[in-house]
Amino acid sequence: MAxxxxxxxxxxxxxxxxxxxxxxxxxxxxxxxDVLGVSAPAVTxxxxxxxxxxxxxxxxxxGVALTVDGEREALKSIRRHRLVERFLxxxxxxxxxxxxxxxxxxxxxxxxxxxxxMADLAGHPARCPHGEPIPSADGVMPIVRDFxxxxxxxxxxxxxxxVNSHDAEKxxxxxxxxxxxGADFKLIERAPFNGPLKLLIRGDTHFIGxxxxxxxxxxxxxxxxxx
Numbered sequence: 001m002a003x004x005x006x007x008x009x010x011x012x013x014x015x016x017x018x019x020x021x022x023x024x025x026x027x028x029x030x031x032x033x034d035v036l037g038v039s040a041p042a043v044t045x046x047x048x049x050x051x052x053x054x055x056x057x058x059x060x061x062x063g064v065a066l067t068v069d070g071e072r073e074a075l076k077s078i079r080r081h082r083l084v085e086r087f088l089x090x091x092x093x094x095x096x097x098x099x100x101x102x103x104x105x106x107x108x109x110x111x112x113x114x115x116x117x118m119a120d121l122a123g124h125p126a127r128c129p130h131g132e133p134i135p136s137a138d139g140v141m142p143i144v145r146d147f148x149x150x151x152x153x154x155x156x157x158x159x160x161x162x163v164n165s166h167d168a169e170k171x172x173x174x175x176x177x178x179x180x181x182g183a184d185f186k187l188i189e190r191a192p193f194n195g196p197l198k199l200l201i202r203g204d205t206h207f208i209g210x211x212x213x214x215x216x217x218x219x220x221x222x223x224x225x226x227x
Contacts, residue, residue: 005108008077009036010046011055014066015074019141020164026063075135080107080115082128087118089129096129096180097171126226130171131162131181131217133226142226146219149197150210152187158218159184165215178202179216182224 003011013035017027033043047064050056055070066074084103088094094102110118116137119125126142127133133142146161160183163174174180178201189198194210 003073006046007050007053007055008073008108009104010050011066011070011074012077012081014056014064015071015078018065026059026065028063032064072139075139075141077107078141079135079137080110080112082132082134083115083119083122083125084110085128085130086122086125086134090122090125091118095172096175097168099129100166127181129181130164130166131160144217144219144226145223146217149187149213149216149218150190152218154187154189157184157186157221159221159224160216161219161224162217163215164217170212170215173212174216177206177208179208184221 010032013032014027017031017035018025029040029043029047032047033040036043047056047058050070051058051064054067055073056064056066058064081103084106085096085099088099088102089096107115125134133144135141144161149158152158160179160181163171163179163181165171177199179185179199183201185202186200187197188200188205191197196207196209197213199206199208
């Protein structure tokens, strides 16, 4: 069965939702509906199609899980999307706040040959502009060792690992602070009761709110390289 771009999107999002924090878990249909911006009946119909095609299993009241075939197709889709994003930022000089939707559109039409040429031109990057790992061509997802900024220990050298947002305003603001993937910084102080966080970035102090801090995952400098 030939996969449509919509089917690939569902598989890729199911993989992301299940694996974002490093521990695979069933994905609810409501979570899929939220992240894809579609109705619950639309998700139900697509889940049934993917289940019939052998790409996932669905346990009522528990969620969906990808089969081996479903995971393979999801990783191909994720690799294509993230490499297109890096090509757009590294080769075509787009901002990291501009590339997510463009990569969705381009990734649906470019061939694997074109994607691999993009990888060559971008220098075979390990992460997308937002820090997410790029699966290998043979379907292996690198391991990321990171944790939420809001759980970080103060006054310890850190790096920005991943930014879990495609909101253009948030990304532009983080870029203006220098809080981009791979950036070095320290958490100086965390105010109580979900108050702001005081950061030391490139020798300057900045404050960010708890809501913005929640989209940032960070790591120790020695853990930035992917396993």
